[in-house]
Amino acid sequence: MTKDYRAECADVDARVGALFKAAPAAMKPYSQLVSAVSGDKALSGKVKELMALSISIAIRCEDCIVFHLRAALQHGATREETIETISVAIEMGGGPSVVYGSRALAALDALTE
Amino acid sequence: MTKDYRAECADVDARVGALFKAAPAAMKPYSQLVSAVSGDKALSGKVKELMALSISIAIRCEDCIVFHLRAALQHGATREETIETISVAIEMGGGPSVVYGSRALAALDALTE
Amino acid sequence: MTKDYRAECADVDARVGALFKAAPAAMKPYSQLVSAVSGDKALSGKVKELMALSISIAIRCEDCIVFHLRAALQHGATREETIETISVAIEMGGGPSVVYGSRALAALDALTE
Amino acid sequence: MTKDYRAECADVDARVGALFKAAPAAMKPYSQLVSAVSGDKALSGKVKELMALSISIAIRCEDCIVFHLRAALQHGATREETIETISVAIEMGGGPSVVYGSRALAALDALTE
Amino acid sequence: MTKDYRAECADVDARVGALFKAAPAAMKPYSQLVSAVSGDKALSGKVKELMALSISIAIRCEDCIVFHLRAALQHGATREETIETISVAIEMGGGPSVVYGSRALAALDALTE
């Protein structure tokens, strides 16, 4: 029952890529929004990806968890920073954030091993 | 990791059928509510199923996506109408609606191939 | 305790206008997304605004209800179409959509009297 | 800034009454669903209204809090039972359930003084 | 496609156990919160677990459904009480609670057979 989070990453990429082709009118400006938010400005790109991860856990979106966890790791987020991000989600989301936070931790282990 | 959306449809039907038997007191009036909302009135049944699909994406309910996508297709919804429905969900739901919209698109491909 | 929905419209406009000035990097592409989704294509602009209204009710966002209800009315949505939109939200959202749907109805009355 | 929860109750009743008149096709079966769920069966009506209250807090629906709190009180729910219901919501909803739970407590004080 | 809910229980336990080890600073007080809410006080532990189950269905958290359903059964909840709990969730959550309620019923069958 242990999920294969590397395969999940590839699956999200493939699906979102297909959506980009099918719905370019909406996806192009959405991508520009993502680009505009990313990058080091007043807040670092790393912090903003961890922020997006905390939201992903709090709203219980597993695809989003995998997507933003990977991005945070690419920005250099550490294991300890990721765990504190999960903790903020638990403060803001209670039990459901515990179980989705546990999925984020499993994905962290899978993507960094 | 690609989901089998035809099997998912059958699974939802089986589960909801079992719930209908187990909880008829709640499910009978709920079914009447569904019937009352469906059908061509001021809005067409097709538009209302697409509306339910847009809500399903926005609230991240995969069973609901499959269920209302199938119903919309049965009402004659086209691929282009479905994609615009996904786009409205993205406007209203951001990134999480992108990933759940990508699931709706994958289901659309599976149910119409 | 009856809300002044015309004033609420003006308040949303003022607040979102201020956000546009404060956060243009995010708001410009978001506005382009909104424009890309709007307009008559496979689905009419009216249907897509009603769809956004149904999502607004289902997710309990009162500012969104006011905003998309007004837009739907500007696209020519009728009272009966709006009420059917509320009904779809109730099918998808139960009791909370009843109470937020009742707010949409009150706003409909206020904006069309 | 203290809310008048008795007036809020009356306002919800008036709005939902207006919706019932405007959308009877959806509201009649929904009302039958509510009736079917209510009443003393395997679980008491009181417990089921407290359950609905816990959901209302967890999903941050203030109209729902007022509505189901009043119904729970009419079924004989005590102050201590209501507070434990708020506590379950906090376990399941974290900080947002703390602040909406605090609204439920304020409404409890207002409706029982 | 039928889910193995016993395996899901074990998977949730393993993941949450790993999170406890990784994030003890957040998980210890959260566990104390859970303990404080549990137990027979003004409301029975059984009723409070069913309440948590109703919230889990209404917010569409499958891990939470499995977790609190098992706990409710351990507190002696009956099949009929569980079904009424699902019904309250449907009243409060509409269609999405129908499909997640159907998952709760499937889990109930799996955990009690």
Add this chain to the structure above:
Amino acid sequence: MTKDYRAECADVDARVGALFKAAPAAMKPYSQLVSAVSGDKALSGKVKELMALSISIAIRCEDCIVFHLRAALQHGATREETIETISVAIEMGGGPSVVYGSRALAALDALTE
């Protein structure tokens, strides 16, 4: 219609204080959870409060917005950092995060003038 966000802060404090007295069994461990998550560790307290703010906007909890915005400001968050936090919420929440983000901006102006 412009909200008085300083009064809202005081109102949240008063309500949560009353809940603490009414439900100490749940609120004491919850407060310990909040304390454990706060403070400068792998992530700064400021970043974690901004994270909680981003979640508050994404889930549409106005009391939470006011509460965590004030805490972020007390940790030294700048206007620009707050605006980027709102932008992450918009990426993750679409239109509803635009309108709740506009409330966060209005509260920022009110609490810092």
